Amino acid sequence: QVQLVESGGGLVKPGGSLRLSCAASGFTFSGYYMTWIRQAPGKGLEWVSFISSDGKTISYADSVKGRFSISRDNAKHSLYLQMNSLRAEDTAFYYCARVSRLVEDYWGQGTLVTVSS
Amino acid sequence: EIVMTQSPATLSVSPGERATLSCRASQSVNNNLAWYQQKPGQAPRLLIYDTSTRATGIPARFSGSGSGTDFTLTISSLQSEDFAVYYCQQYNNWPGTFGQGTKLEIK
Numbered sequence: 185q186v187q188l189v190e191s192g193g194g195l196v197k198p199g200g201s202l203r204l205s206c207a208a209s210g211f212t213f214s215g216y217y218m219t220w221i222r223q224a225p226g227k228g229l230e231w232v233s234f235i236s237s238d239g240k241t242i243s244y245a246d247s248v249k250g251r252f253s254i255s256r257d258n259a260k261h262s263l264y265l266q267m268n269s270l271r272a273e274d275t276a277f278y279y280c281a282r283v284s285r286l287v288e289d290y291w292g293q294g295t296l297v298t299v300s301s
Numbered sequence: 302e303i304v305m306t307q308s309p310a311t312l313s314v315s316p317g318e319r320a321t322l323s324c325r326a327s328q329s330v331n332n333n334l335a336w337y338q339q340k341p342g343q344a345p346r347l348l349i350y351d352t353s354t355r356a357t358g359i360p361a362r363f364s365g366s367g368s369g370t371d372f373t374l375t376i377s378s379l380q381s382e383d384f385a386v387y388y389c390q391q392y393n394n395w396p397g398t399f400g401q402g403t404k405l406e407i408k
Contacts, residue, residue: 288390
């Protein structure tokens, strides 16, 4: 069955960096676009970034452009999100999700990123 | 950016009754509309895509309808496990944008 497992979240000071990982299993990872979506505690869902199946097409939300970088390693069935220059407003649960037919059909359980001094 | 507006923010319904949730887009999204369910402490789960197609394993009591800018998620007979927050998402302009959610609570 499809499984997505995020890791790498934690507490970081403003201006700091974190790298999130998402380990995929149960499907042909190299055949799917992947996205990162975040949710501030008690708030709604915000798309952060996507990457194409071959890693050549990438896009970011304006709120993270220039600070976050998405990548993938198809040989390792893994998705990554490098987050630099973190701000308090980046505090959120970060979910990785598989994209199929333009919708996020499977989601990981999320990893919490807290940006605070 | 297409703005998605859900109503009501909170809906109180008794178990066994019918629930109707609404979602409106700021411009036409054709039939490129999905619904997700999120329970406390869990990730969102895809319920419906392409306005009315149920995702794998979703019970038949969940149905979607609409077109253009106005969409509805109907839960025909509420079960205890259905009380959650529901989000709509348009993907006509991809990547998609989400509504702010409707909390379905027990009356």
